Amino acid sequence: MVGLTYEQIVEKIKIQAKVSEDEIKVRVNEKLDKLSNLISKEGAAHIVANEMGVKVFEAPKGGRIKIKEMQLMQRNIEILGKVQKIYGIREFKTQNREGKVGSFLIGDDTGLSRVTVWDEPLMIDVERLKEDNTVLIKGAYVKENNGYKEIHLGSGAQILINPPGETIDNVVQVGQKPEAIVKQISQLNERDFAAVTGTIVQVFEPKFYEACSECGKKVNPETGRCKEHLSANKQLMPVVNIIFDDGTENIRIVAFRDQAESLLDLNNEKLIALKDNFSDFDELRAKILGKQLKITGRVVKNEMFGKLEMVANNVEKVNPKELLNELKTTEEVVR
Ligand SMILES: [Zn+2]
Structure with a gap:
């Protein structure tokens, strides 16, 4: 920006x-x-501009870009990538329209992105695609889906398969961590992988669960063992719930293990020592409330309460300068 x-x-x-x-x-x-x-x-x-409905940012420009440079709402982009996975073509029917949609995954040296093809004539190209083909995509636009930025192809878009003179190396591997989208809490949707910046307004007492010392997963409550590591030891792991507020709304955030430790700024041993020690917890709570953080995680729906919550993946401290940058980025996404 x-x-x-x-x-x-x-x-x-x-x-x-x-x-x-x-x-x-x-x-x-x-x-x-x-x-x-x-x-x-x-x-x-x-x-002030935002409140008065004034658009401060110019629309992002089109042209040849890398996957990591994609911005929401960007139009008429050109991207060179290598086909990583082919999801095929399926038929869809909604209230307003029916037709076919094809999709595949491409990668370049900066990232991976799903490509969604809506234009009927392009289905021939989607059918011809093979993994490891180099593709040059033209006239596409960037759209968000389930918290990821995707390349969408409507009418007028083109897919050039193995175009002469174009090569692509060092393609990012499948399975690497997805990049989070910066959002305000009020904009979060189920399944988003998002980063929110806000303040801790409530913190609940840490709970502990028995986890496998080998892989860290919760042990089976009936057998008391890990499904995969039958002879491994058990250890107590913390889980902490907080309410996080960014001024647009608040959300419950659940933090396990390492994330619980960084949220409360205490290691696991000290957290276990807090167990059933209410006065020490009150002291800790007083220290934690009002803390400003940037938290990245997956948004899930709590089936029991029908509300969205976030499972923390990363917890970072923020200073006011960063808060301002978040604000700008958020504006960009909203618009
Ligand atoms: Zn295990």
Whole structure:
């Protein structure tokens, strides 16, 4: 994302919202006061623009890009990749339309992406594809699906199979960690792999479960053993639940093992020592509440309560500067 200066943002607000510069300044200062100067003047101007419905960012440009550079809503892109998996063609029927959709997975040296083909004439190309073919995709757009960025091909798009003069090396391996999408909590959907930045507003007492010392998975409650490692020892592992809030909404986050340790900033031994020790836990809680973090994880639905929750995959500390960057990225995704 290209950073804009304060003056550039104000200029955009002036033109699009048809308000005076003085009025904008008043609103920006109000924001700065309200957020106790935790953010920059530019950051405050971004928030004001957002509130007034002013679009500060230009649409991302098309052209030849790498998989990692894809941005949501980007149109008319060109990507060179190697076919990793072919999912085939299936028929679909919704209220509004029916037809065929083909899909496959491609990779380049920066990442992997699913390609979804909607254009009927392109199905011939999808049928011809083989694993390890090099493909040049043209006229595609980027769309989100289940929390991942995907390459979509509608009418006017092209798939060139093994185009002359084009080669691709060092393709990323299947099975590597997917890249998280930065989101606000209110935008989360089931199955998203997302990163949210916010504040811990509630923390519950850690619980412990018996895990296999070999693989760390929960042991079978009936046999008390791991299915795969019958002779392995058992050890107690922590699981911590918190409520996390980013100003748009809050969500329960569940953290197991290492993630529980980094969430509470304590190692497993110290966590086990807290077991049934309520006064020490109260002290810990007081320290944890209000902590600002960036948490990455998978969004799942808690069937019992019908609510979304996140299973933490990574926990990072944040400083106000990073918070501002998150804010900008989030705006970009929302728009
Ligand atoms: Zn095991």
